Amino acid sequence: MKKSTAIKEIMAELLNCDVENAETIARDSCSEWDSFKHLELMLTIEEHFKIKFDIEQINKAIDFYSILELVQAVENEA
């Protein structure tokens, strides 16, 4: 499965939205995306890709594109 699809699916599952809409939602405009959900989302993404973010990276994740970028960056580092 493509990385982008997996991220969208996880976002849809956790943030209670359609997979097609995952690209359009952002942390500051989605009511479901509170601080608890944010950490849970990042932990689930870590679990899926078997990677580890640092605090800065967790805080930088604000939407689908930033998460995709972060996953790629961490995978490249490894």
Add this chain to the structure above:
Amino acid sequence: MLKKLEIERKLLGTELTRRNLLKIPHKSELPTVQIQVLRNFPFEYIGNILHPFFHIWGKEIEIKYSDYDASLSQINEVEECDLFILWIDWRLYLQKKRPDQVIGWIEERLISLRRKTNSNILINNWPEYIDPRDELYLGRNGQRTQLVSLNHYLNNLAEKIPGLYIIDLAYKIKGHQPVLDSRNDEISGYPFVDSFSISVAQFLGCQLIPSVLNYRIKALILDLDNTLYRGVLAEDGVDGVQLSKGHILLQELLLELKNKGLLLAICSKNEEEDVINFIQNHKSFKLKAKDFAVIKANWKSKNENIVDISRLLNIDISSMLFIDDNPSELLQAHNELPGLLLLLAGESGELTRDNIVNYPGILQVYEDVIASERTFDIQANIQREKIRNSANSQFDYLSSLGMQITFSINNEGHAKRLYELSQKTNQFNLAFKRFSEKEIWEIFNNDRYVVVTVGLSDNLTNSGIIGAIVCHYEKESAQLIEVIFSCRALGREVETISLFYLLQYLKTHGVHQLNIHKVKGPKNTPALNWFDRVIGHSTVLDELLVKVEKLTKNIPCKVMVEEL
């Protein structure tokens, strides 16, 4: 159905992921357990993934969260619910106070909560080692020493406050190093790694919460071939079947569970003689024939045998877990015996072992006080049934047993057994009361209550404390609160003899009037029938005494009174 069993096997195993748990939808059609979490740090990372584990024991969960409040002031405004969880980051207090001071403070809060509710309370302790910096300190300089003390004091508190149980994070960290996730701690004040949170959720949802809410499995019905060993006895022979390390671990667990009071039964398509020979003579087999309350090895359908086992053990099928490696046997059991709990055995034995350990209703939150007698007593009951069938009369039958009944009055040492009887008994509980630990504590600490606990032994076995009568009296009037007897003791009029003893006691204490509270429960017909036969509409103590004396005077037994 088979998909459900497969999902359950995963939920009871060790390969869990948050994503898979979150994918499992809530089931609003199931009865809901309402939990209030009073906390000073996030519980959501656990609470959010609890529901799949609750589904295994047929429940849904609803959690009400308090604000984050280090003073736990919301204890003053709690609403009634099934269970309270105090979820506390103890580090916040240990920065400022000594462990004994922290425990003194929480004790006040817990006593205040205990006064407001009869529901059980869970409180977490703290992993004694989560911070790698702890390696730099020894003795009183290190946080570890403080945490060890705190956990010790907390355990003492759980002994002291009825209905308080520890969520043992200090024990759960085993195999989870490291457990600290400093990122989580910095972002949300939640210090644990996710795999640890998942493991704690599994422990709470499968083990601790069902057990403290008195969801219990009373018997395991075990298949043999490819369940307790690898191979088929009828085909491979005694020397051909294999006991892997996992199967030995499984058998050791089963033996431990049996010693703790769970009944074991065999249900296998085999020749009984072959099975008994095999079990008795195989040098690595940990379980022996005496460890099984019932062995059903024949060529009848397994469902037929399970019904027979249920009858012999006098246990409803909804309190029994049937473990078999053959999905079609489980499917047939599901179709014909709704309510029977099912577990698909794994090939290795080790997987089955892990699944049983985690299965809801297996964990014991307190020691089963008559555990060692239970299997013997069931075996003795099968003997008694044979004696009864061959006896000429009920009198001859009872005479041949040599019954000895021992009464104790207000023996606080029997409080745990009274609690256990009140929670476990389904057939002979007249008022269908489920006393909480707090209520039992209050009963034993109030002079106006009289608790008669009843011990029973005969030529076959010592059954231990098999019943109790709880009564409240004030001047000339008394109220019979509950009459509870274990189904293992029924059919011998012990309950009627016990009532006679209580009536005599009340008479000597000036009581003239006895009001009796009875409630129809789902399965307590034996108690209600007994009430109609023995008590009826009488409320005048003297009339009752005459009536009950007539019923009991010819029952052959020896009665003793235990002096405190």
